[in-house]
Amino acid sequence: MKHRLLSIAIYALTTGIGIVAFLYPFWLPIVEKTPMMGMAHANDAPLMLTLLVGLCFAVLLLEVQGESISAKFVALLGILVAINSVLRFVDVAIPGPGGFSPIFFLIGLTGYIYGGRFGFLMGSLTLLVSALVTGTVGPWLPYQMFTAGWMGMSAPLCRLPVQVLRGEGKLTEVVVLALFSALWGLLYGVIMNVWFWPFAMGPVERRWEPGIALIETLKRYAGFYLATSLVWDLMRASGNLLITLAFGLPTLRVLRRFKRRFAFDYQP
């Protein structure tokens, strides 16, 4: 019981701090102004943000990987990450339209079938391994890993609407998952933009400034997002939606079949 409570506390705390850190421009009431206009807190805020997000990610990864991780879990995860990384490899070689990438499809579906813990690792490790394979390791990687991990971790939330609609194994299930993937197609862009938005230059109506009210901040961010990212992210969202609708049902059947096949025990 104590073990479980501590685990829940770590999940809640790391996710909460991650959200607070990502969204600080929205709640921070007053931040000191530096002589460089529009570059308020440019000196220590990115460093603090990176430190907090990086540490939260490390702690969450430590908790999610667990101590009694089984060989089945490791082998299944390793192979699925390899398959997804190959899809990213194909995507880098032949880029899809806008922000479309086929990797989100398997992250969502595996998280839904094998659980949030598996989904988190699937999301974050896919981004890591594919970055190693394609040589695209960079400062953006921890944020991408965290965000893709969140997608996989939140995938089991789809189970409730599927249960309510009694749609398991039916088209309803695929539609729920397709909508979830499409939503994350947009959310991925929204989250990835937030961390650098306070430091981006732009017209006043789309720029973050210290001391502005929450409603004004949201309005400005919406303007910034509409102007710079919406079309790009809509491509990702539509791609996720279409790919899940097209491949969802057979892929879910395969993942379920292998879930049953992986339920074996070794008796020494």
Added chain:
Amino acid sequence: MLNPITWVIWVGTALVTLSATRNPLYLALILLWISLVLLATRSTSLAPPVPISPLKFGLVVVVLSALFNGLMVHVGSTVLFQLPYTWPLIGGPITLESLAYGALNGLALTGILSAFIAFNQALPVRALVSLTPRAFYPVAVVISIAMTFVPTTLRQFTQIKEAQAVRGHRARGLRDWLPLMLPLLVGGLERALQLAEAMMARGFAGGESDASADKTRLATIAGLLALLGGWLLRLVWEQKMLGGALMLLGLALVGGALWIAGRRVPRSVYRPYGWSVFDGVVIYCAAVAAGVFALSLPGLDKTSIFYYPYPRLAWPDFNPLIGLATVGLLGPVVALLLAGKRTTSKIGNG
């Protein structure tokens, strides 16, 4: 060969210097040194070339960044031309200053990408995986499996494509990809099953959870709370000293917890990466460069680092000492040259 940690320090220094300045003279120098490192690592690298060359990427990014900033930011005194105010988003004066600032941001981004390409070229994947801390042993195993199976999966994908093509399959629409995707997934999962059986037969298992693990968890929770509290104190209530101290405490608690978790995992390395005098040279040079850009040093005038083209574009100041400090990024080239000479002389001496 340099130790992987040395490369991490070098790439960190490149990031610090590129993030700290928008002075075009310093940026040009930093880019020059990174390009030389890129060339030096390219000649010794066994890794496949990256999908896009840094030069092409740089040209595209600098132009796009300048255009984007020029169209979106209507600040600056040197007006080049005017777009009608009725045009949404981009209407207003297009200034030389905003174009210049966009181009400078593009230069910094190109530098960051080039530094990471050099980093990826210099280190084999095995070295990158070896950087995973001990506490993340299961994750490192997963990464190793995934990295090992990526070429196999690519090969399998090609075989499936050829087999389906022989049957007359052509990938035209989205649904035509299903006969390629599904066999890839099923084949991969079959391999995962075999691998899991083999791993279990060889006794692979994670450790059991014990009381010390719960203590580690408690320390982690306390550390995260301290970090959050310290950060809020610094940002919201301007309590820099108290906030900083609390953040340090949080950092120590989380770091300690990770260290203790790592100690529970025994680690053996078949061929460890050693340290040489060259590592010392690179780290020393990188530390000087990072120190000059990130720390406030007595007697050093750092105002030229903070170049800003608004409101009117002006020629940037240049401090020769700071310019000299950027040479610290050339450490890997010096190390690779010296290491090459040493190898040649050894071969020459028989």
